[in-house]
Amino acid sequence: MPSPRLAETIAVHASHRPHRIALHFNDRTVTYGQLHELTESLRSQLLELNLPPGSTVCVPAHKTPPTIALLLAVMHGGHVALTPSPGLGGAALERLAHQARVSHLLTATGEGLLTAVPVQADETAAEGFTRPDPARTRLLLTTSGSTGTPKIVPIEAAGFDAFTDWATDEFALSAAETALSYAPLNFDLALLDIWTFLRLGACVVLVDQQRATDAAYLASLAVRHHVTFVQGVPMVYRLLLDHGGSFAAVRHVVLTGDSPAAGLLAPVAAAFPNAAFHNVFGCTETNDSFIHRFDPAAVDGPIPIGRPLPGSEALVLAADGGHLGSAGTGELLVSTPFQTGGYLRQDLNSAAFTRREGRVFYRTGDIVTRTAGGLYYLDGRADWHVKVRGVRTNLQEVENVIAAHPDVAEAVVVPLPDPQAGVRIHAHVTRRPDTGLTGLRLRTYAGRHLPRHAIPSSVHLTDKPLPRTSTGKPDRNLIKQNRMEEIDA
Template sequence: MPSPRLAETVAVHGHQRPHSIALHYNDQAVTYGRLHDLTESLRGQLHRLGLPSGSTVCVPAHKTPQTIALLLAVFHEGLVALAPSPDLGSAARERIARQARVRQLLTVDADGVLDATPVAPDEDEAKGFATPDPERTRLLLTTSGSTGTPKIVPIESAGFEAFADWAVEEFGLTPGETAFSYAPLNFDLALLDVWTFLRLGASVVLVDKEKATDAGHLAALATGHRLTFVQGVPMMYRLLLEGSAGRPEDPATGAFGTVRHAIFTGDRLPADLLAPIASAFSGAAFHNVFGCTETNDSFIHRVDPAATGPMPIGRPLRGTEALVLDGDGQRVDGAGTGELLVATPFQTRGYLREELNGTAFTRIDGRDFYRTGDIVSRDADGLYVLEGRADWHVKVRGCAPTSRRWRACSPPTPTSPRPSSSRCPTRRPASGCTPTSPGAPAPD
């Protein structure tokens, strides 16, 4: 998403493969040619605004083909997009827009017509916040805001390119893939199941937020589009299984037998889900993926559907370093338990609010590590398992302060399989983990 190369590559697909499907959205099938034409139209409308090169604009991340085209146009024009949740309260959105020195609030309607609202500058609000550098980033994501005002996270262009290259190689992706995009567009999950697939020239099935809890609709989308790649939280899988119940299926392949890769992320996958998922996705390889907005994916684990016990987060993926520190801040070598620090090839150089970086990031052996706030155990073979949270990092009921730098706290367990405001507890660790009801606005 956040790179000029992405925008240029999607434009090439529009010229060379104009009739290939880029996006499925409700009853629309948007070809690469149509996506390119819409992007070019929005580039013209942006140009007429007369924004200086490198300006920051706010594009609420509505999950529509039109918003995707608008973001591509923003990247083409050398602008930086702050892409918060469209459900973020107006006061919080205005606050982070002023912090990021946004010049215009941009939205686009179903006909591709741009609406631009000027944002008045406020240097008092922006004090202490770095100015986004368009040479390094074209995208600003935010954390969920569940522990206060959302933090602004610059997504490095080079980091996205490295991540997309890794994903294509890791999963053996080709332009013939069809990905299922369930998470909101403002989540870093979209870096994989939307933007990497568009860069590749593959197809993406966008799940409309208004239908995200309709089990029958989700199952019909998945089977109707013959998905090859699925990524999501446990609730998504539970809904797909529910929606496929009673539908005719090939006994040899299961309800979703076209899927080659199924990615688990977010909440811990309940033990009772693994066997039915394995049956319904009988042709898939299963992967547990762990990461956060600040670092993107960090760990991966190939899941054996017959395995029992806690599901590991796995091992650091290629190019990632992981450290475990004990309660006194000393490195744990070999097997042991402690706070997890990671450094990935994809991570941000720091929050836009500069004073936060001294706490969240630390330099060790010449590399910047992000303090995840997660407590993990590591066995002698280098396999990591998530154990809980450090109480210095996020307030969890029942975790009282101690004299040690951290104390392991069990992650909060949702009372029902509902979508959360972040990919927690194994995603977005800096923001905490606050389950919300379906369709509810993310907390400010």
């Protein structure tokens, strides 16, 4: 519940349409009337804690109806909620709680009972961090940069309201919609497929995070609940395709995060025959910033991230820091009506945010190519461009080739230090079920599509899903660390 306007609107839905379904979660159905009652009950329990006005509390982001009601109660009460991944380690959770000056760790049971654990203040740990301002934000998300260091991102209430207005317009959303919400609750995708849909009085189907890789489960949710809106990384669509069937009720398919493999679009288009397809690009700091609507049948090559959203601006910086005025390749800077005012950790802001042409821009760290016609393509992260034996290599291109192999379900490519080559490339690959894929076959395949220096020198094959960060993205740092430990062992 990133803004007071959302809480008020949900209360109105409960009054006018109490029997309309707000949430589906496994076998549980929660109406707007029930969601409001649960929120009010938790709000009453919160009052018993006698929290000072505008307190910051920590609510681990379990993706359940009670947690959603608890977030509504916290923020409706004028407080700020830090929502880390529920799988975050104890030491990291404690560190984030101290940095945000959290007073209590809150959870809600399935029966709607509030559990509150006081957090001992530590001003030393909070030094250099601004205090969250409840007049501007009611929600704090966390994100990890290339170093893996968690950063606390305030989601501005005004920015969220502007975002929901844009999304409602862009996708022609109404209370009749049903969203399949796949991403974790602490991920910024929830701003659209949970909070925006609840503000509309629409229905949200929550994917149980314990069953997120169960293809049959996902497909049954989409079909049984007549889902009309699906947003997710390519893995979501691969899982739905693995189960087979048609999802004719879906009106909008939104691709985000990773680039889809070359062979994915045609079968996805067939499985969603009545859907409009969108590629959306953004990050936690700016929310969505680019969109591209496309016809899967007409795609021949990489899908553009599109053009900036209304009210957004983009700049492309050359290697010398100069602004590219026309077509070219460089680092992407974006400014959106939805973006944060800055991290809680103050010393990070000067490097991440810069004022140009009268606006504050966020340095994404992404390398893009802008065409003469103003269309943007994502080339990869700035730190994905490495030199192997002195040759500049784009790890994103290598990853795309590996992922395009028909026996590959998911793939991540990471650079490893090498005393001779400078950098060598390692591929961590999840193969499709019942395939005989081997590392040799995969490297041979890569050799037919890549120059010699770009062929991974090592391949780890597994039948398990990729390890993921708290925001649902592949955990490249962990994959790299695990491989280095194997080498050192």
